[in-house]
Amino acid sequence: MATNYSNREESQTSFSSELKLIPRWSVAAAILAFVVMEYLFWVVFPHERHHPGPPFGLRLYFALSWGALASLYMLMVGYISNDSPRRGMSVRIWMIICLVMPGGIGAVLYFLLRQPIISLCPACGTHVQSEYHFCPQCAYQVSASCGNCYRSVRITDLYCVNCGHDLASDNRPARLHAFR
Ligand SMILES: [Zn+2]
Numbered sequence: 704m705a706t707n708y709s710n711r712e713e714s715q716t717s718f719s720s721e722l723k724l725i726p727r728w729s730v731a732a733a734i735l736a737f738v739v740m741e742y743l744f745w746v747v748f749p750h751e752r753h754h755p756g757p758p759f760g761l762r763l764y765f766a767l768s769w770g771a772l773a774s775l776y777m778l779m780v781g782y783i784s785n786d787s788p789r790r791g792m793s794v795r796i797w798m799i800i801c802l803v804m805p806g807g808i809g810a811v812l813y814f815l816l817r818q819p820i821i822s823l824c825p826a827c828g829t830h831v832q833s834e835y836h837f838c839p840q841c842a843y844q845v846s847a848s849c850g851n852c853y854r855s856v857r858i859t860d861l862y863c864v865n866c867g868h869d870l871a872s873d874n875r876p877a878r879l880h881a882f883r
């Protein structure tokens with residue numbers, strides 16, 4: 704149970720664990736997208752144009768920035784494909800939206816509309832959202848909260864960061880004291 708809590712906390716806070724959500728295929732797609740962009744800029748476009756193009760520095764700037772944008776987009780799509788299921792959002796629908804909407808609007812929409820992370824109640828397996836303190840089906844306490852103001856607190860805190868309440872006086876379940 705104790706490791707459950709630490710995993711939950713880390714997955715919500717740590718940037719490096721968010722990066723682990725990016726699947727290998729999307730890293731490969733990102734590299735491919737960068738290569739394709741460079742190919743377009745340095746091989747395809749110069750041949751289609753007969754008059755001399757913009758100066759080299761400008762061409763390099765556009766080639767690199769469009770390449771970076773394309774690969775960033777691939778990483779974003781990969782991230783969304785793994786992030787949406789843990790929020791109870793349809794992967795298929797969001798993949799279609801991301802691929803259909805031009806210029807990354809799909810990805811922007813996703814981050815505006817995304818739902819809180821859903822995890823499973825350790826006691827009964829019900830889906831609980833990350834802001835829940837108790838399981839709605841079995842009343843298992845899934846995260847620590849202040850007994851005075853009822854805001855979320857970290858299980859390692861001795862006092863509520865919001866109201867200064869002494870958390871030791873709350874008689875919280877023993878499983879929440881695991882990291883003391
Ligand atoms: Zn439950």
Ligand SMILES: [Zn+2]
Pocket residue numbers: 849850851852853854863864865866867868
């Ligand atoms: Zn409080």
